[in-house]
Amino acid sequence: MPEGHSVHRIARQFDRNFVGRAVTASSPQGRFVEGASVIDRRTPTEVRAVGKQMFLEFDDDIWLRVHLGMYGAWDFAGEILVDPTIASANGRMGQTNQRGTDLEPVFDTAGENSLSSIGAPRRTRVHVRMSEQTRGLADEGDQWPPPVVGQVRLRLMTDATCADLRGPTACQLQTPDEMLATVAKLGPDPLVDDVAEGEERFAAVVRRKPTPIGLLLMDQTVVSGIGNVYRAEMLFRARLNPHTPGRDVPEETVRGLWRDWVRLLAIGVETGQMMTMDDLNPDAYRLAMAHRDDRHWVYHRAGLPCRVCGTAIVLEEMATRKLYWCPSCQA
DNA sequence: GCTTTATGGAGAT
DNA sequence: TCTCCCTAAAGCC
Numbered sequence: 001m002p003e004g005h006s007v008h009r010i011a012r013q014f015d016r017n018f019v020g021r022a023v024t025a026s027s028p029q030g031r032f033v034e035g036a037s038v039i040d041r042r043t044p045t046e047v048r049a050v051g052k053q054m055f056l057e058f059d060d061d062i063w064l065r066v067h068l069g070m071y072g073a074w075d076f077a078g079e080i081l082v083d084p085t086i087a088s089a090n091g092r093m094g095q096t097n098q099r100g101t102d103l104e105p106v107f108d109t110a111g112e113n114s115l116s117s118i119g120a121p122r123r124t125r126v127h128v129r130m131s132e133q134t135r136g137l138a139d140e141g142d143q144w145p146p147p148v149v150g151q152v153r154l155r156l157m158t159d160a161t162c163a164d165l166r167g168p169t170a171c172q173l174q175t176p177d178e179m180l181a182t183v184a185k186l187g188p189d190p191l192v193d194d195v196a197e198g199e200e201r202f203a204a205v206v207r208r209k210p211t212p213i214g215l216l217l218m219d220q221t222v223v224s225g226i227g228n229v230y231r232a233e234m235l236f237r238a239r240l241n242p243h244t245p246g247r248d249v250p251e252e253t254v255r256g257l258w259r260d261w262v263r264l265l266a267i268g269v270e271t272g273q274m275m276t277m278d279d280l281n282p283d284a285y286r287l288a289m290a291h292r293d294d295r296h297w298v299y300h301r302a303g304l305p306c307r308v309c310g311t312a313i314v315l316e317e318m319a320t321r322k323l324y325w326c327p328s329c330q331a
Numbered sequence: 332g333c334t335t336t337a338t339g340g341a342g343a344t
Numbered sequence: 345t346c347t348c349c350c351t352a353a354a355g356c357c
Binding site: 002003006052067068069070071072094169170218220227228229230231274299321322 | 341
């Protein structure tokens with residue numbers, strides 16, 4: 001389930017593998033048949049990621065807008081040119097599997113799945129998916145086109161590469177004006193907007209709202225790309241009580257939150273992981289990363305002792321989403 | 332095999 | 345503030 005970093009990674013894959021190459025488009029599931037027929041045999045000309053949304057432009061002035069929501073994912077198959085700014089090549093983007101084997105390795109920076117940041121793009125073969133269920137299928141040999149597995153809303157295929165979209169919250173075609181209107185409603189994204197300008201916009205909005213900062217960080221009109229995991233982690237990193245009204249958060253703290261997001265997003269895009277414990281020493285960090293459920297300061301740690309002070313991490317519902325925080329460190 | 336869960340958001344009330 | 349939608353995998357029996 002993607003927060004902003006995943007969407008930027010996906011966009012880079014589309015940029016590498018789809019932009020400039022004619023695609024066939026279909027909706028095996030049947031729920032996007034009409035839209036697929038419109039873009040079928042057209043050529044993607046540009047891709048943009050803003051916050052949690054991706055926009056793929058086709059000849060001529062047709063934009064595909066995709067929002068993955070909580071369950072959505074893109075699966076890539078076939079030959080994949082990997083963007084050199086992305087640390088590892090994997091089939092699945094958006095979701096990770098949930099058994100502690102993230103599809104995107106954390107430590108393997110020298111291994112086969114990683115790329116030097118200065119290295120040239122290379123060709124990689126990936127499986128349809130790396131889940132246990134489909135591994136057998138993938139290992140039987142590279143079938144082309146890849147068999148459709150599950151509910152595929154949209155399949156885009158070039159001669160060499162296949163991208164399957166499952167479970168999106170939004171998948172629609174837009175005119176250029178509609179696309180711009182969608183983007184205009186979104187708060188600043190550090191990878192789209194000028195960083196200094198984004199900081200001003202973010203700080204100005206937060207500093208005049210009575211809304212709890214825990215809600216503001218999740219509000220995509222205030223800042224783009226932050227989801228439930230980054231929200232909880234950023235508040236802890238700032239030692240900030242989630243209930244503090246935005247206008248009561250000190251100016252420097254607000255700006256610090258933005259700068260932290262700039263940093264975390266960059267790390268997330270580069271590694272494919274929501275790394276939020278980057279200030280641990282290397283050994284402690286390595287230990288924490290080795291276990292999937294042990295990677296965060298507070299997220300998913302209800303009742304467990306705070307890593308800093310030992311106080312039990314609190315879980316509460318905030319606007320129907322789970323919020324984890326340390327009542328002592330974030331008093 | 333069934334139930335629960337999830338990194339989200341829109342729309343109704 | 346509530347309800348609903350989307351999908352797959354983990355968790356539990």
